Amino acid sequence: MAYYVIAGKLTCLNTTHALHIAETLSLRLPNFHYRRILKSDYDWPIWLDQLNSTNNWHETCCPLAWKEVGQMGGKPHLIGNLGHFWEYCFDYYGIQSWLSKTDLEKIKADDALMHTSGNKTSSEPQKISVTDANTHPMLELVIYELQQLFSPSTLEIKLYDANIPDDEDTDVFMLETLESYQVSGKSSPQSIVLVSTLREALQNCDVLIVLGDYRRFGFEFVKYAPILALRDVCFKC
Structure with missing residues (x-):
């Protein structure tokens, strides 16, 4: 079984779109599992540099997608940037998606609220x-x-x-x-x-x-x- 990871900046609309597709697939396909990694604009380049160093990658785009085969947290296999992720979704699942900028902004606002609430809860003793x-x-x-x-x-x-x-x-x-x-x-x-x-x-x-x-x-x-x-x-x- 493969687990997918979508990583990106919290303020990035492309990240929002990729997460929307991943969530849709996870709801419709019983064997599609994913997790999200969201970083602030300040933390993203630092975190991405560490990720590239660990996996010997040379990625600069946001968002970034990869899959972990066997178990979540296993060896990462790079899919690539948003364009590569779209190609992957179309080839494997035949899915295409189009969302207006207005819809993406609304989804991004919801994601930001959930992220803030989650951080607040996790920081409490x-x-x-x-x-x-x-x-x-x-x-x-x-x-x-x-x-x-x-x-x-x-x-x-x-x-x-x-x-x-x-x-x-x-x-x-x-x-x-x-x-x-x-x-x-x-x-x-x-x-x-x-x-x-x-x-x-x-x-x-x-x-x-x-x-x-x-x-x-x-x-x-x-x-x-x-x-x-x-x-x-x-x-x-």
Whole structure:
């Protein structure tokens, strides 16, 4: 399977047109998958220079299209500029497109709004709370996976465990926890904080991860399992 990539400047009408065609094909063809890379006028030449250097290309046009065979993020196979992309779409899919400048401007405005909203959302800190953090062997894997899902620079993790000794020195315990659970070779989240109460862990958190053992007993029905788990968490609060 091939995955297509359309890269260009956010303000470029040709980029808008290429993305419109790619989106149309993805909606009509089950095996057509694509992703978009949009850059500002300032970032585009810098990014394009790095792309050319990495792939030994010599492209200067906007937009730029290529396909990745096998999996998304695989080895890129250059298609070319907008004209090459049109030829490719016509040869493979028999599709032609014409849009007025007015229509392209409207689509470009929508794309710019979506891009701005997406950047704003991705830049906001993601607050993740993890309970039963001190005793569960899966914590290291959880922290590792969270770093793959979210940007480490915007990730905040709060760790809570009811079994933490009350007389444990907080600073020493935090350092030991960070050293113990930091994944080798990976950047740490912006902050990993230990909290002493479940109420603190739940406050303003976007995602709650419960690592406790909530296996169903013989007398408990499956449909009640989520309620029983929630009951146990609430009783600790």
